[in-house]
Amino acid sequence: MITITVEERIALQRATIEEHIRQENAKEWEKVYDTFVRDERSFYDVVPMSTHYEGIRGVQDFYEALTVALPDFVITVTGEYDLPGYSWREVTVTGTHRSEFAGITPQNHVVRFEIAALYLFSDDNPGKLIA
16 A cells, blocks of 8 residues: 555645546546546535435436536636545536526526535545545
């Protein structure tokens, strides 16, 4: 087992999240999925909608639904906070609501919303997301 310092772990987390968001904005889904551990430990929760996506397949399902609903979405980071194993990002998401999402009927209007995203990292591979 390789031991890394707290500072190294946080730097690795920050780099992973930066890559993750860059690939989300580029709509490069395989590269987004590569930021996760690709097994049953992965998940994606959308707390305001009480929705849980289980495993890497669930993560992929979430992004497929999001891409249909907001095909031109853009994520902008507005705040960053990190602890070993956990990172938070305050972000603004903008995009055109083109398809139903979470029971909300599309109006083809540009939407903008703020999110506090919590990223959880693997203990055995601290450069990979669990959630």
